[in-house]
Amino acid sequence: MSASVSAPRRHPAPGAGTVAELVRAQWHDPRPGGLRAAGLSLTRHATAAAAAARAALLADLLPRGAEPHIGVLLDNTPEYPLWLAAAALAGATVVGVNPTRRGAELARDISHTECALLVTERAHLALLDGLELPVLRRGGPGPGRLLVTDEPGYAELLRPYATAEPGEVTVAPPEPSRRMLLTFTSGSTGAPKAVVVTQGRLVGAGSALADRFALGRDDVHYLCMPLFHGNAVIAGWAPALTAGAGVALARRFSASRFLPDVRARGATYFTYVGRAIQYLLATPPREDDADNPLRLGFGTEAGPVDADRFAARFGVRLVEGYGSSEGGAALQHDPDAPPGAVGRAAPGTDAAVVDPDTGTERPRARRGPDGRPTEVAAAIGELVNRGPNGFEGYWKNPAADAARTRNGWFWTGDLFFRDEEGWFHFAGRADDRLRVDGENLAAAVIENTLAHCPGVHSAAVYAVPDPVSGDQVMAALAVGPEGAFDPQGFSAFLAGRTELATKAAPRFVRILPALPLTATHKIDRAALRRAGFRCPEPVWWTPYEDVREPGAGARGRAPGTGYRPLTGPDLAALLARYEAHGRAGLVGGGPRPDGWSPAPSRRG
Structure with a gap:
């Protein structure tokens, strides 16, 4: 190996409580299945050896005095967990770069976290075009480096480091307090914030889940959620390391490939977020759905109804949990919890x-x-x-x-x-809080009710501005590609839900085949809010009889008492009301396409 410009340290392995120690433990483990992906299967030893080579390369590439931050802009390819392990061995930090970000937002993420090295693949190179970042300089001496893992030169670059051993070369002591990850928040209330995750916290989280679910050396963790998100790393990869389990990768989540992947790789455990469970339940049922090696899924937002359906169809128990990505609070699921409850406070x-x-x-x-x-x-x-x-x-x-x-x-x-x-x-x-006629409402509570409406696959609830003051409730309902909206049935359904607050029935209802999702398979609420009721899909509404009193009352028709299509003339009149009250600037979306008309309804 060449001498490192960042003066790497050579020192004994640190004590317990580091991800580096867990990676080093794989060095002496010859068992197969340490890392499985399409066309690849590495033993535990080979996985640790590949991580050690990348750690040594990292030490030589990092500029002197730079933060040892590695931006990783990859799908779930084998290189991703290898660079996670390499960073742990070297005492460096992986920055999970979101490939759904673009332009100035993407440049901001990379520059804010001071990435001194960027690891990517050819599929994502176009995202970097035109970005002015020192790290994008390729080859030769300079303040930054760009590594493209599926270019021929990458393998050649790694070749001199093939004999490196775990822990042989570091850029900083891999201690429990050493920063291991910078993982971005969703950015729903501003620019995404980079959450610090140390090696000690990652080990603690992995150990807790491994103990709680009795995960062991014979398990295989299927990572189908994106690794740039904390869910897959903290709840999937870290427990695999602490339990000595194998790791199987899906490049991206796919409902149609889920079961074939699970069977081919012998997966026993997986994590999920957002609507992934609903996508799996929407696939055509097969008689052999329950013929799979999975025994457990862990995640959030599946809901009790879908969890029961998933267990009945696939024979797999889903366990819901809650934990902030910042690590500041957690709730622990209990099998005795009533329907809809997340759990009790974690110890x-x-x-x-x-x-x-x-x-x-x-x-x-x-x-x-x-x-x-x-x-x-x-x-x-x-x-x-x-x-x-x-x-x-x-x-x-x-x-x-x-x-x-x-x-x-x-x-x-x-x-x-x-x-x-x-x-x-x-x-x-x-x-996601709404304030309607002075009453505070929570979107998730309304969503949980609407999701039980016949014909509705999933629902999202969000605020749109009222013409006079405060908010009104809007719901986006996913009814599938062949679905249709039954306004009379929907009104009858709402009338029978006594748990809904008096102001909670949607004023506007947008009908879509499927809800828009972010890269982490969560509902893209920001996009729904931006469009509001000025969207290309059909919108049904309960008209205002008197804009001065938009809620229930003597002069105002209550939402939920009858829906009709929001036509072009309706929209023009509604926008005029916003203009009259000086609130036109609050209305999102744009003009409807020419010839817009609502989808046919079902009567009965």
């Missing part, structure tokens, strides 16, 4: 639901005769952890750190309510 967590303005604890929801929570609206608040927490900060964002940890508590930014038996129920993101 060591002093969780509470509080008024975000005053910090006072919200009253608890009661349970009605039918078992459903009642008095929910008054119970909703922000989930906080008032005890010790694992939040390690954001990268160079002290204002965001202070907002997250104000008054000595960790504020999650998520809305919950707690019932009288102590179970926590998710109610949405804090920015």
Whole structure:
């Protein structure tokens, strides 16, 4: 190997509690299946050897004095977990770069996190065109490096380091407190923040999940969620390392390839987020669906109805959990939890639901005769952890750190309510709160109801501005490619849902074949909010009889009492009302396409 320009250290392996130690343990493990992907199967030893080669290369490529930050702009290819392991061995940091970002936003992510090396593949090179970043300089001496893993020169670059051993060369001591990951938040309320995850926190999270689910050396973790997101690394890759399990990769999530992949790679455990479970349930049923090696899935937002359907069809138990990507608060699932509840506070967590303005604890929801929570609206608040927490900060964002940890508590930014038996129920993101006629509503609570409507595959609820003040409720309903909207049936369904608050019925309903999703398979609420009711798809609405009183009352028709298509003339008249009250600038979307007309409805 050539001498390193960053003066790498050679020192004994650190003590317990580091990802580096777990990677080094693979060096002495000859078992097959350490890393499985399309056309590839590496033993545990070969996986550790490949990581060691990349760690040594990293030490030679990093500019002197630079932060040892490696931007990884890859799909779930074998190179991704190899660079995660290499960073752990070298005491460096992986920055998960989101390939759905573009232009100035992508450049901002890379420059803000001070990436001194960028690892990518040819499929993503076009994303970098025109970006002015030092790290994009390729070849020769310079302040940055760009490595393209599927170009011939990459293998040649690695060849001199093939004999490196794990821990032989580092750029910083791989201690538990050493920064291991910078993983970006969703950015729904501003520019994405880079969350710091140390080696110690990653090991702790992996160990906790491995112990909780009795994961072991014979398990194979199927990573189908994107590795640039914390879910796949913290809940999938880290538990595999701590348990000594194998790792199987899907380049991208695919509902149609899910079961063939699982069977071919012998996967026993997987993680999910967002609507992945709904996509799997939407695939055509087969008699052999339950003939698969999976025993457990762990994730969020599947919902109790879909979890039961998934278990009945595929024979796989889904366990829902809640944990902020910042590590500041966690709720633990309990099999005795009532339907819709996430769980109770995790051990060591002093969780509470509080008024975000005053910090006072919200009253608890009661349970009605039918078992459903009642008095929910008054119970909703922000989930906080008032005890010790694992939040390690954001990268160079002290204002965001202070907002997250104000008054000595960790504020999650998520809305919950707690019932009288102590179970926590998710109610949405804090920015998904709506205020209709002076009443606060939580989008997730309404969504959970709408998702049970016959013919509705999934639902998203969000605020659109009211013509006079506050918000109105809009819902996007996914009905499938062949579906249609039954306005009378929908109204009847709403009338029968006594758990809905009086203002919670949607004023506007957008009908789509499927909901728009982000790269992490979460509903793209920002796109839905931007379009509002000025979107190309059909929109149904309950018209305002009197714009001065848009809610229920003597002069205003209550939402949910009857829906009709939002026609071109309706839209023009509605926009005129916004203009009259000086609120036209709040209305998103754009003009409807020429010839727009609503989809046919079902009567009956």
